[in-house]
Amino acid sequence: MIRMMIVLWIVLAASVGVGLFLLKHEVQALEEQLAQTNRAIRVTQKGIHVLKAEWSFLNDPARLHRLAARHLGMTPLRPEQLTVAAALPAMLDGLARRLPSATAGRVPLPTPATTRNEREVARGNAGGRSSGTLVLAMRRAVSAVSAVKAPSVEAASNLPVRVIMTTKR
Amino acid sequence: MSIVLFRRCERFLYPGADVLATRLPWGRHNDTRQRALDMGRTRLLVVGGVFLLVFVVIVGRLVEITAFASEESGREARRAPKTMVPMGRADITDRNGIVLATSLPTVNLYADPRVVLDPEEAARKTVTALPDLNFGDVLEKLSSDKSFVYLKRYLTPNQQYEINRRGIVGLSFEQGERRVYPHGPLMAHVIGAVDTDNHGIAGLEKTFNDRLTVHPDRSLSLSLDVRLQHIVRDELLRSVGEFRAMGGTGVIADVHTGELLAMVSLPDFDPNGSQNASDAQFNRATLGLYEMGSTFKLFTATAALDGGSARLESRYDATNMVKFSHFTIRDYHPQNRWLSVSEIMIHSSNIGAARMALEAGTKTMREYLDRLGLLRPLPLEIPETGTPIVPNPWREINTVTVSYGHGLAVTPVHMATAISTLVNGGIHRPATLIRRAPEMAESGERVLKPETSRHLRRLMRQVVEEGTGTKADVPGYFVGGKTGTAEKSRGGGYARKALLSSFVAAFPMDDPRYAVIVIIDEPEGNKSTFGYATGGWTAAPAVGRVVARMAPVLGIAPVHTDWTEQPVHSAIVRMVASGAKE
Numbered sequence: 204m205i206r207m208m209i210v211l212w213i214v215l216a217a218s219v220g221v222g223l224f225l226l227k228h229e230v231q232a233l234e235e236q237l238a239q240t241n242r243a244i245r246v247t248q249k250g251i252h253v254l255k256a257e258w259s260f261l262n263d264p265a266r267l268h269r270l271a272a273r274h275l276g277m278t279p280l281r282p283e284q285l286t287v288a289a290a291l292p293a294m295l296d297g298l299a300r301r302l303p304s305a306t307a308g309r310v311p312l313p314t315p316a317t318t319r320n321e322r323e324v325a326r327g328n329a330g331g332r333s334s335g336t337l338v339l340a341m342r343r344a345v346s347a348v349s350a351v352k353a354p355s356v357e358a359a360s361n362l363p364v365r366v367i368m369t370t371k372r
Numbered sequence: 373m374s375i376v377l378f379r380r381c382e383r384f385l386y387p388g389a390d391v392l393a394t395r396l397p398w399g400r401h402n403d404t405r406q407r408a409l410d411m412g413r414t415r416l417l418v419v420g421g422v423f424l425l426v427f428v429v430i431v432g433r434l435v436e437i438t439a440f441a442s443e444e445s446g447r448e449a450r451r452a453p454k455t456m457v458p459m460g461r462a463d464i465t466d467r468n469g470i471v472l473a474t475s476l477p478t479v480n481l482y483a484d485p486r487v488v489l490d491p492e493e494a495a496r497k498t499v500t501a502l503p504d505l506n507f508g509d510v511l512e513k514l515s516s517d518k519s520f521v522y523l524k525r526y527l528t529p530n531q532q533y534e535i536n537r538r539g540i541v542g543l544s545f546e547q548g549e550r551r552v553y554p555h556g557p558l559m560a561h562v563i564g565a566v567d568t569d570n571h572g573i574a575g576l577e578k579t580f581n582d583r584l585t586v587h588p589d590r591s592l593s594l595s596l597d598v599r600l601q602h603i604v605r606d607e608l609l610r611s612v613g614e615f616r617a618m619g620g621t622g623v624i625a626d627v628h629t630g631e632l633l634a635m636v637s638l639p640d641f642d643p644n645g646s647q648n649a650s651d652a653q654f655n656r657a658t659l660g661l662y663e664m665g666s667t668f669k670l671f672t673a674t675a676a677l678d679g680g681s682a683r684l685e686s687r688y689d690a691t692n693m694v695k696f697s698h699f700t701i702r703d704y705h706p707q708n709r710w711l712s713v714s715e716i717m718i719h720s721s722n723i724g725a726a727r728m729a730l731e732a733g734t735k736t737m738r739e740y741l742d743r744l745g746l747l748r749p750l751p752l753e754i755p756e757t758g759t760p761i762v763p764n765p766w767r768e769i770n771t772v773t774v775s776y777g778h779g780l781a782v783t784p785v786h787m788a789t790a791i792s793t794l795v796n797g798g799i800h801r802p803a804t805l806i807r808r809a810p811e812m813a814e815s816g817e818r819v820l821k822p823e824t825s826r827h828l829r830r831l832m833r834q835v836v837e838e839g840t841g842t843k844a845d846v847p848g849y850f851v852g853g854k855t856g857t858a859e860k861s862r863g864g865g866y867a868r869k870a871l872l873s874s875f876v877a878a879f880p881m882d883d884p885r886y887a888v889i890v891i892i893d894e895p896e897g898n899k900s901t902f903g904y905a906t907g908g909w910t911a912a913p914a915v916g917r918v919v920a921r922m923a924p925v926l927g928i929a930p931v932h933t934d935w936t937e938q939p940v941h942s943a944i945v946r947m948v949a950s951g952a953k954e
Contacts, residue, residue, distance in 0.1 A: 249477055252459070259471035260554035264602035279603075280924035282848050287929045 460549050461570055462584045463591035464563060464577075466598045467633075467807045471591075473553050473563050473577070475570070479532050480548040481523045483514055488542035491515045498523065498543065501534035514542070525568065526550050551577075557640040558601055561655040562594070562754065562805060565643050574653075575754050576805065593807040595631035600624050603921045604634040608890065611914040612638055615895030615905060621656040621784045622918065623889040627792035627878060629808055630801035630816070632785070633886070659756045661781035662891065665858030665907070667876045668777030669725040672732070673713055673831060674794060675740035678824040681732040684831075687712050688731075690723040696772050701726050704857070704906075705840070717831045718839030720855060722776040729775030730768070737771050743800065743819040744790040746782050751802045758783045777858060778866075788889050791876045795832070795852070795884035798825040833881040844877055844912035846920045848930020852884075853877030853915065855907035860894070870894050875911035879919055880928070888922075890914045 271277040286294065459475035466472055481502075488494050491514040498514075499507045502524055513521045525548065527535070532545060551566045553559070564575015572581035580592055604622035612620045624634040637660075641652040654660065676682035687710045693702040705719045716724030729737050741747050750757040761781040763770035773779035785803050793800045798820030832852030835841045840855040856874040859866040874891040878884040895910045897903035904910075923930070 252474070253476055255471055256474045256476055256552055256554055259474075262470065263555050263558065264599055265558070265606070268602070268606070279921045282846060282920055282923060282930045285924045285927075285929045 460585065460588055461551065461566075462588045464584075465591050465593050466559075466596050466601075467594060467631075468597065469591075469593070470598050471554060472559050472594065472596075472598070473551060475549040476552050478525075478548050478550045479527045480525045480546045481527055481532075481535060481543060482546055483521050483523055483543045484519055485514050485516050485521060485542065486519055488514050488540075494540045494542060497538045497540050498535070501538055502527075502531055553643045555598065556642045556644060558598070558605060559596065560640045560643045561637045561653075561657065561756075562596060562635055563643065564754065575655075575756065578755050579753050595626075595629075595633060595805055595807045596635065597633045599925050600634040600922050601636065603925070604890075604918055605636045605638070605640075607914050607917045607921070608636055608638055608892075610917075611890070611892055611895075611910060615892060615898065615901075615910050617892045617895040617910075619651075619656060619893040621660065621889070621891045621893075622914075623657055623784050623788045623887075624918070624922065625788040625792050625803060625887045625889075627796040627884050627887050629810070630789065630792065630803050631808060632788065632803055632805055635785070635805075655754075655756045656891075656893070657784045658750060658752055658754060659758050659783065661758045661761055661783060662872050662874075663778050663781050663858045663861065664787060664874060664891075665777040665856035665872065666720045666722075666725075667787065667854045667856035667874055667907075668774065668780070669717060669720065670794060670828065670832070670854050670876070671741060671744060671746070671790065672725045672729045672737070672775040673717060674744070674820065674824060674828060675737050676713070676728045676732045677827050678740065678798075678820050679732050679736040681736065682713055682728060684713050684827055686728075688716065688724045688727040690716070690721045690727070692723075694723050694726060696726070697769055699769065699773070701772065701776075714831060714834055717835050717854065720840050725775040726772045729771050734766065734768055734771040737774065738766060740819075741774070741780070744793055745800060745802070746780070746786055746790055750783055750785055752785060753805045760786065777856060784889050784891050787874075787876055788887050791878055791887045791889065793819060794828045795825060795878040795881075795887065797822045829878075829881050829884065832878065836877075840906075840908040841875060841877075841912050843908060844875055844916040844919070846879075846916050846923070846930075848932055849879050849919055849923055849928070850881040850931075851877050851879040851916065851919055852881040853888075853912070855912055857906040857908075871905050873905060873907040873910045875907050875915045877915045877919070879923070880931075882931075885928075886922070886926075888915050888918055890918065 268279075459477070461475045463471055463475075464473040483494075485491070491511055495507055495511040495514050498510050499505050505524060510523060513523060523543070524531075527545070535543060535545075549570060551570060553563065562575055564577040565573055566577050567573050572578035572584070576592070576594070577584070584592060604624060608620045608622045611617070620636075620638045622634065622636040623632060625632050635657045637654070637656040639652045641650070673682075676686075677684070690703065690706075690711045691708050693700055695701075701722050703719070703721050703723055705721075707715070707719055707721065711719065711721055711724045713724075713728070715721070716728065738747070745751075747760055747762050749759040760783075763774070763779050770779050789800070789803045798818055799816040800819045801816035829852060832854060833850060834852075835854050836845050836851050841853050844851050844853055854876055856872075856876070858872045858874075860870040860872055862870065872891060872893060873895050874889070876887070876889050878887045890911045892910050892914070895905045897905040897909070901909040
């Protein structure tokens with residue numbers, strides 16, 4: 204009986220000891236991992252810091268100006284390219300009257316800044332259909348802008364809208 | 373439980389039981405033995421009690437650590453850094469958060485010459501690793517008896533590797549920081565510079581040196597807007613080149629908050645490069661004191677109108693030139709008739725302005741110039757600020773010359789502040805380079821009647837509609853302003869050929885929001901200007917171009933109606949201002 208008890212205690216003590224040992228190792232490993240992760244975070248943060256500086260450097264307006272002019276043929280936005288939403292319907296009517304088939308049915312939305320398309324409209328190169336497409340698309344955009352961005356009709360009509368039309372250099 | 377266990381087993385004896393168990397006859401010794409046993413038991417009990425206490429404490433502590441100490445273990449886990457590793461110096465950003473100045477980690481190479489075994493060998497190796505170093509210099513440094521000497525700052529990782537690869541004894545690296553200005557010369561004058569130890573030595577870096585180092589994790593947000601700054605610089609560079617001028621200045625101010633949105637001084641310099649004192653480092657916008665010329669006529673009109681000595685319809689005799697002591701005042705665009713206040717502005721009549729100022733009186737003129745901040749030092753956050761050169765003593769002749777902008781020298785930022793006050797309804801707010809949230813804007817100080825401000829807006833608009841400033845007009849934006857062409861003073865007299873041509877403007881004039889100042893230093897007339905180098909021919913077109921480019925950027929739509937005093941721009945402007953930060 205007494206031997207049993209001793210064995211039991213020894214086993215208990217040993218298992219607790221081993222358990223503790225394993226636990227300690229696990230904790231150590233976790234701590235190592237934590238430290239490593241922290242180090243990694245710091246390295247990444249440093250990287251982000253440096254990249255932010257680079258981002259700012261690459262976004263230097265003078266540089267963007269130069270690149271946009273050289274590769275995209277863009278020029279600074281002119282006041283004539285800016286109007287308010289309220290003035291758009293009249294403008295679009297005028298534009299539609301000047302263009303032939305302005306009533307095309309299915310029309311793809313042009314992406315806002317595809318300068319090529321718009322440039323062609325300006326040059327008068329664009330075919331009738333695509334111009335009509337543009338007018339319809341702009342109409343849609345106007346209603347969408349009014350619906351989404353403005354709290355009221357009056358406010359919508361005062362929203363500044365950038366009508367990016369063509370810059371021929 | 374263990375006690376129960378122990379009692380059951382016979383071989384295991386209760387302490388002292390063995391002694392008691394021996395059957396001895398009761399005798400004299402029995403008592404002493406009993407006492408000794410009792411004492412032994414008591415001591416045992418005390419020791420046992422102490423141990424028990426210790427174990428209870430340990431158990432308690434264990435329970436506390438495992439069950440209740442979540443706080444502490446949590447702290448351990450939270451050691452993970454959440455915020456950016458701050459460098460030693462905070463970033464400086466523009467009003468939209470674009471980084472203008474930042475500190476980047478770098479490595480410096482230093483040596484401990486006392487440890488270097490063979491200076492010549494070490495120097496040779498160092499120079500092969502870093503070919504841009506001079507062998508003689510390095511050898512001299514390594515042969516000195518100091519214990520610390522910098523060999524090279526700001527090593528690239530590649531250079532660091534090259535040095536490491538050669539394993540030179542006595543050379544070590546030091547983690548350092550380097551201040552970097554990603555936009556180069558764009559904001560050079562405003563931001564200033566730091567020395568090699570990252571102490572601010574100029575501009576905002578100097579003023580906010582403590583603030584930047586005490587809170588390195590909080591970036592400093594300026595009032596400047598990178599986009600507007602670029603527009604002003606771009607257009608100013610064009611004008612300075614076109615008219616082969618010495619330099620130029622451009623300032624954009626928000627008339628309602630006093631914030632400077634752009635401040636350019638040309639020529640400028642790249643703060644990332646080596647810094648040597650030169651003309652390029654001179655900040656014309658804040659340190660340059662200039663006699664502004666005719667733009668001051670606006671202030672003369674302000675004093676006369678607000679002081680009550682004149683009304684818009686008042687007329688002044690500008691038939692002939694005026695002799696005043698040894699000065700002869702003549703007009704650049706002589707009309708040779710009586711002129712109203714409007715006409716004096718439109719034709720920029722010196723004679724008219726002088727008569728207006730004399731009628732208003734020296735005291736009134738001084739008071740209004742002072743109210744507009746033109747007689748006080750520039751209250752701006754950078755150390756490079758100028759104090760106006762005020763005539764002392766101020767005689768009547770000074771009132772006459774100051775009425776058309778001579779004899780009193782102020783900085784371009786002084787002008788921006790004063791023009792803002794003129795058009796914003798008459799509230800003076802000191803200029804600032806630090807961003808202010810709209811609700812944090814200074815309440816300012818009312819120095820003019822709103823009525824006067826309205827008149828001034830009308831006058832400025834008329835100058836652009838039909839006067840000397842027509843080249844600044846931008847259809848749809850109602851630009852208003854005033855030209856100025858001053859002869860620069862040279863050794864007591866005035867130089868006929870050295871002009872300071874300027875244009876001060878604000879727009880949109882129905883509800884002014886931005887003041888734009890452009891000053892061109894010593895422009896030369898060319899064919900396109902028919903040889904003229906005056907403000908109306910050189911600075912006004914630059915202002916027009918700046919307005920035409922900045923308004924679309926700020927989302928202000930043009931309004932194609934005739935100009936009235938009714939604000940038509942206001943709704944739009946307010947929406948843009950309250951909308952997301954542009």
